[in-house]
Amino acid sequence: MKKVMSGNEAVASAVKLARVGVVSVYPITPQTTIIEKLSEMKAQGELSADIIRVESEHSAMAGAFGAAAAGVRAFTATASQGLLYMHEMVWWVAGSRMPLVMVVATRAVGAPWNIWNENTDFTQLRDAGWIMGFAMNPQEALDMTLQSFRISEDSRVFLPMMVGMDGFILSHTKVPVNVPDESTVDSFLPLRNQPYVIDPEDPVGMGNMFQPQDYMRLRHSIELAIKSSHDVIREVGRDYNSKVYHEIDYSTLNVPYKVDDAEYVVVSMGAWSGDLMEAVDSLREKGLNVGMLRIRYLRPWAEDEIRKALRGRKVLVLDRATSLGRGGPLHLEIASTVRGDVEALWGTVTGIGGVSVGKGELEGLIMEFVEGSKSEPERRFWYYPERVRRVELRTPREVE
Amino acid sequence: MLEVRFHGRGGQGVVTMANLLGEAAAYDDLYSAAFPIYGAERRGAEIESYCRISPHPIRVTSPITEPDVVVVIDPTLMSVNNPTVGLKKNGIVVLNSPHPVELSWRTFVVDATTVASEHGLIRSGWPMVNVVMLGALVKAIGTVRLESLEAAVREEFPEKIAETNVKAMRVAYDRTKEVVRVAA
Numbered sequence: 001m002k003k004v005m006s007g008n009e010a011v012a013s014a015v016k017l018a019r020v021g022v023v024s025v026y027p028i029t030p031q032t033t034i035i036e037k038l039s040e041m042k043a044q045g046e047l048s049a050d051i052i053r054v055e056s057e058h059s060a061m062a063g064a065f066g067a068a069a070a071g072v073r074a075f076t077a078t079a080s081q082g083l084l085y086m087h088e089m090v091w092w093v094a095g096s097r098m099p100l101v102m103v104v105a106t107r108a109v110g111a112p113w114n115i116w117n118e119n120t121d122f123t124q125l126r127d128a129g130w131i132m133g134f135a136m137n138p139q140e141a142l143d144m145t146l147q148s149f150r151i152s153e154d155s156r157v158f159l160p161m162m163v164g165m166d167g168f169i170l171s172h173t174k175v176p177v178n179v180p181d182e183s184t185v186d187s188f189l190p191l192r193n194q195p196y197v198i199d200p201e202d203p204v205g206m207g208n209m210f211q212p213q214d215y216m217r218l219r220h221s222i223e224l225a226i227k228s229s230h231d232v233i234r235e236v237g238r239d240y241n242s243k244v245y246h247e248i249d250y251s252t253l254n255v256p257y258k259v260d261d262a263e264y265v266v267v268s269m270g271a272w273s274g275d276l277m278e279a280v281d282s283l284r285e286k287g288l289n290v291g292m293l294r295i296r297y298l299r300p301w302a303e304d305e306i307r308k309a310l311r312g313r314k315v316l317v318l319d320r321a322t323s324l325g326r327g328g329p330l331h332l333e334i335a336s337t338v339r340g341d342v343e344a345l346w347g348t349v350t351g352i353g354g355v356s357v358g359k360g361e362l363e364g365l366i367m368e369f370v371e372g373s374k375s376e377p378e379r380r381f382w383y384y385p386e387r388v389r390r391v392e393l394r395t396p397r398e399v400e
Numbered sequence: 401m402l403e404v405r406f407h408g409r410g411g412q413g414v415v416t417m418a419n420l421l422g423e424a425a426a427y428d429d430l431y432s433a434a435f436p437i438y439g440a441e442r443r444g445a446e447i448e449s450y451c452r453i454s455p456h457p458i459r460v461t462s463p464i465t466e467p468d469v470v471v472v473i474d475p476t477l478m479s480v481n482n483p484t485v486g487l488k489k490n491g492i493v494v495l496n497s498p499h500p501v502e503l504s505w506r507t508f509v510v511d512a513t514t515v516a517s518e519h520g521l522i523r524s525g526w527p528m529v530n531v532v533m534l535g536a537l538v539k540a541i542g543t544v545r546l547e548s549l550e551a552a553v554r555e556e557f558p559e560k561i562a563e564t565n566v567k568a569m570r571v572a573y574d575r576t577k578e579v580v581r582v583a584a
Contacts, residue, residue: 358462
């Protein structure tokens with residue numbers, strides 16, 4: 001059934017449908033309405049999960065981890081400063097190989113204070129050992145949250161999974177979303193599966209001091225689990241398509257759009273890929289052979305898929321996130337993947353801290369790339385869609 | 401695709417307006433995307449919200465800068481900022497105003513503040529004109545049916561508040577008039 005709802009409401013619906021046992025919550029904009037919606041469902045008797053209210057995000061993840069270790073499907077959500085405060089536990093859960101799910105409604109990181117969208121809070125966790133998916137619209141936020149429980153709990157993976165979605169742009173935008181019914185989801189999502197459970201009858205040691213060789217083996221096992229998650233994600237995606245919803249293809253990790261005959265390919269992630277598709281269509285009408293490759297999974301990173309899609313093309317990578325001093329993280333990943341197999345490679349950081357980048361700006365950017373890459377095949381820069389206004393600051397800065 | 405931009409002040413329910421229009425569109429089997437600009441919102445501050453309506457799935461996510469329709473629910477906004485900025489040449493303005501206003505676009509006016517007051521739609525001392533103005537909007541654009549909007553209102557609010565709003569919305573629909581320009 002299609003229902004008009006925001007990205008945050010779509011996530012809450014998925015959590016309910018996944019029969020989550022414990023939701024561990026601490027509010028932060030723009031994620032808060034997820035846990036508000038879950039609390040509302042709980043108050044109305046629609047949600048059977050226990051909701052644990054904690055005093056910080058560190059405890060929110062610790063609560064979810066404890067519940068998961070005890071054998072219960074667990075969920076939490078956060079963003080920005082909250083995710084940073086949770087940081088230690090984020091790594092701990094992955095190292096413990098404990099399946100659980102978190103949604104990150106992305107937001108810029110302070111200082112200075114900023115509540116608007118950017119993906120750096122999400123991308124900075126790419127080394128933490130989580131499976132990391134990123135939605136493009138509220139429908140994907142719902143679908144991917146449901147899939148994430150099964151991916152995370154697959155014995156070939158046994159890792160936590162986070163689903164990112166652009167703060168406000170997806171979290172607060174209301175669109176028609178297909179919400180599957182309970183029996184459909186039950187046929188797709190089996191009962192919880194995990195590597196070990198806290199059980200007084202069968203005690204296990206958790207997170208103890210590990211000797212160097214053993215520790216190294218354990219870290220290696222996470223590397224291998226992320227590698228084997230490629231096939232799990234495709235398999236789960238195909239099953240979701242056949243049992244639950246088929247209008248979005250989940251059989252691939254990343255999503256090509258008009259790439260087959262493209263001379264130019266723009267790489268992106270998240271909500272602005274929608275605006276980018278419009279820009280691609282519009283430029284194609286003007287005779288420019290341009291396409292798009294949308295990154296849906298930052299971890300695992302589908303090297304083969306990506307190399308195949310980009311080989312021989314001129315590539316522009318859009319980053320709504322920073323790896324300060326090195327441009328954007330997607331550009332770094334793409335550069336290390338294509339390794340000279342492309343005709344041109346530009347990386348641009350834009351849309352930071354809520355700066356709006358829509359179809360018009362993207363068309364302008366692509367045209368700049370088409371012209372500029374003729375004489376300059378490699379370039380890294382920050383793109384400002386409008387003139388930057390002057391702000392009185394006491395810190396040095398080059399941008400005026 | 402039809403792009404509608406709503407202007408009001410924090411506390412007047414501008415965000416809810418965009419959401420209701422989006423939900424009404426769904427009843428008419430149209431796609432919609434409704435969203436607010438969040439920021440320094442607080443009671444009394446100027447707020448914008450947006451709603452796109454289309455027969456096809458909507459891919460664009462950025463704020464609306466060249467709307468087809470501008471709805472201004474607080475008359476004082478016309479003089480303090482420029483809500484019609486970017487409005488298309490053949491666009492439409494729907495305005496809460498006690499008297500006719502001549503603009504360079506097709507303009508529809510209704511005295512929504514009076515309609516809200518007549519129906520006792522007062523919250524914290526303010527006449528709540530948001531749902532009332534949706535009646536005026538539907539009269540002006542006709543893109544969604546009044547019945548669909550009523551269904552959306554009934555889904556959003558508790559029964560009593562919903563019924564009062566629906567009644568007031570119908571009155572506003574009837575009282576909305578297009579201002580035929582006198583000046584060339």
